[in-house]
Amino acid sequence: MRKPTAAHEPLIRMAKRGEALPAWQSWGIRILAFLLSLVVSGIVIVAISGLNPTTVFATMAQGAIGTNKRMWVTIRDAMTLLCIAVGLAPAFKMRFWNIGAEGQILVGAIASAACMIYLNTLPPVLLILVMIVSSLIAGGIWGLFPGLFKARWNTNETLFTLMMNYIAIQLTSFFVAKWENPFGSNSVGIINSQTKAGWLPNLLSSGYNGDYGWNVIIVLIVTVVMYLYMTKSKHGYEIAVIGDSENTARYAGIRVNRAYVRTIVLSGAICGLAGFVAVSGASHSISTDTAGGRGFTAIIVAWLAQFNSVVMVIFSFLLVFLQKGAQAIASSYNLNQEVSEMITGIILFFLLGSEFFVNYTVHFRGKKVSKA
């Protein structure tokens, strides 16, 4: 007498996959999760508002890419987010948790704005170059401090970079007060609104604010260069080894502390550049909201793309698309802004949750032997 099943097998068991899934299957799971998240958000929309989900999704698309102008704004914001994510990638790949992108963006933005205000008589091209360089340096310095402390005294970079954010916010408040225009408005206003000095011009036509082609070009150059740096250069190799095991890195003769400082400075510099793109290529102003939480959102982008800067392009667009679409729903159906946040939350939940199914299998009770 053989009993095929045990007396009370557990209902659900989880087991790690013995080997990795082929790429098409793991991406299939992720795409499936995305579609599923749309269905669930649809259900939630119906449940709380009674609206037809397909029209809601259509409104989202309309809001994000419905007109030429909206399309460019979406592209512009996606590019800024991408720039930050690309900047974070080398630090995170090295397991250096740089959550100080907010601050690095802000100091980059301050540097750019300062150039626009004090150097507005320089020739346009030169001024832009000076702005780029100074934003890179400012962001780099903001990364240098936590990097040096980590290398020298092994301080916790998570806390350090986080606290540097608050310093950068206070610094921004200071400069906003200093550059206040008009007096008493408590804001900097549009800088050089007459001369457009330090503004990134249109790429496809003359003038300003018609397209954001230069934003795209600058950020894509950074993205491609970063991709090559990470995959082909000696520094990129060092970063990958340190991220996997610091002991292996030391064993291989890598000067770990030097690599830490160098990489976090690079990371901060590119986040600083994102501050330049946000000021010169978008708002032409500066406030404590210039970073606007994007330094944190970019962490999600970097992780979802597994630090591959080319894949980050997709996720930056996805997140910005969702944000814009959600704002559109909120305004056109008179829904609270929180509803849009919920939808973004649902979609991210599914996308992040899908990683579990990429790495684990789930067995249900009696499934394998139920035929016996």
Place this chain on the structure above:
Amino acid sequence: MEASCAIKMENITKRFGKVIANHAIDLELREGEILSLLGENGSGKTTLMNMLAGIYYPDEGQIYVHGKPVTIASPKDAFDNHIGMIHQHFKLVDVFTATENIVLGLEGEGKLDLKKAGERVAEICQRYGFDIHPDQKIYDMSVSQKQTVEIIKVLYRGADILILDEPTAVLTPQETDKLFQIMRNMKADGKSLIIITHKLHEVLEVSDRVAVLRKGEYIGDVLTKDADQQSLTDMMVGRSVTLDIDRPLPVDPKPRLEIRNLTVYDELGVKRLDDVSFTANSGEILGIAGVAGSGQKELLESIAGLYPISNGSITFHDPASGQDKNLVGLDPMDIKRAGVAMAFVPEDRLGMGLVGSMGMTGNMMLRSWRDGKGLFVNRKKPEQLANDIWKELEVVTPSTAFPVRRMSGGNVQKVLVGREIAQDPAVLMTAYAVRGLDINTSYTIYNLLTREKMKGIAVIYVGEDLDVLLELCDRLVVLCGGQVSGVVDARTITKEEVGLLMTQHRKEGGAHA
């Protein structure tokens, strides 16, 4: 028939993804016997036993305890069925006493009565001859005493079926004998025991019956009195294997690496190496013997430039130039730049010797990433080297880009040893080079090391299996508590003498709090 079995596993299958760890295994443990579960690494011994201990749950099959069908879905279920497993890695709280560790996690009525518990522990010790004091702190204990606490822990919980997972791996020959005596005592008391091991002479010494697994399949069982080393190896490997290591005499040995008065401290200020001196010669294999944690790791890492040295000298005699080079204070890159070709196979393969997430090519680059001018790495040569090692050492991997973390232990080690030998070193250091490897791969590694020795390389071999150390090496340095307790000729000394040297200084050197 079934009533006379303490445990009967029927048709047990366990898969991890596509990998079948155990396939349709039928295993019996009879009442009051000591069963050896024998098999090469990766043959599924530990997986099978983990299903008895409630750590894994079988995909198919049924387990009977004393003839009754049971479900073991958690370690608690295992204890309820009086099954206790002593794992390879101890799970003890250092600052607690033996008794506190033993009662830890037990549910009981009312207030915890440590005194009564201590009395019961003392009573168990008395019964089986353990030399543990119930109030002794774990940090004051030797490895073998810690293991004893683990054994008492399961006995205290009322286990009458005990599973020991490679218990002798960390013990000296004397401690092993003591453990075997305790196992026999427990058997005399009516307990049933399973011991997992791959050391054949231990199997023959302690067990009544041997069950053999190979590649997840149950091969069969034999009574120990009908078996010998050769027949068991053949069962385990599936074909006939010669068990002799070829040991040619060293040709023209000359001092290559001289260590004098080396002393190091760890981060907490504990002395790890104490006035260590020896010389490694070219053309010979110098074995380093010692109980685990006697300073082997620190010694090799100091030589490789990975451990801060507080005192002493390390001198390299360059055979090409005839110059002496000091290695103290240099990091691995400095050592390489100084022209010292040093190869090092560290104990922690994936945590120090290799990058787990990279493939073979990426791992070859660990030794060559800096070569060539410019910003970019050269992948051509490492790729070529990876392909050579792949073929020459028969590494099982789908491609040279497949992450080494996903390879089996033996293949990981082949990649590491292959890379280090390919550097054409003057000194080759290996730490536990065959740990976790099957017999075939182990012999491949022994042969590689002997081949390097005959090329005139100074080979340093840190090992744990005394039989192998005595068969493979030319000379032995015995470490004990961070001190050298003897430098001996491996051809003439006996295992027992080495065992004594391994424990000689333990009172003064090893008992730091």
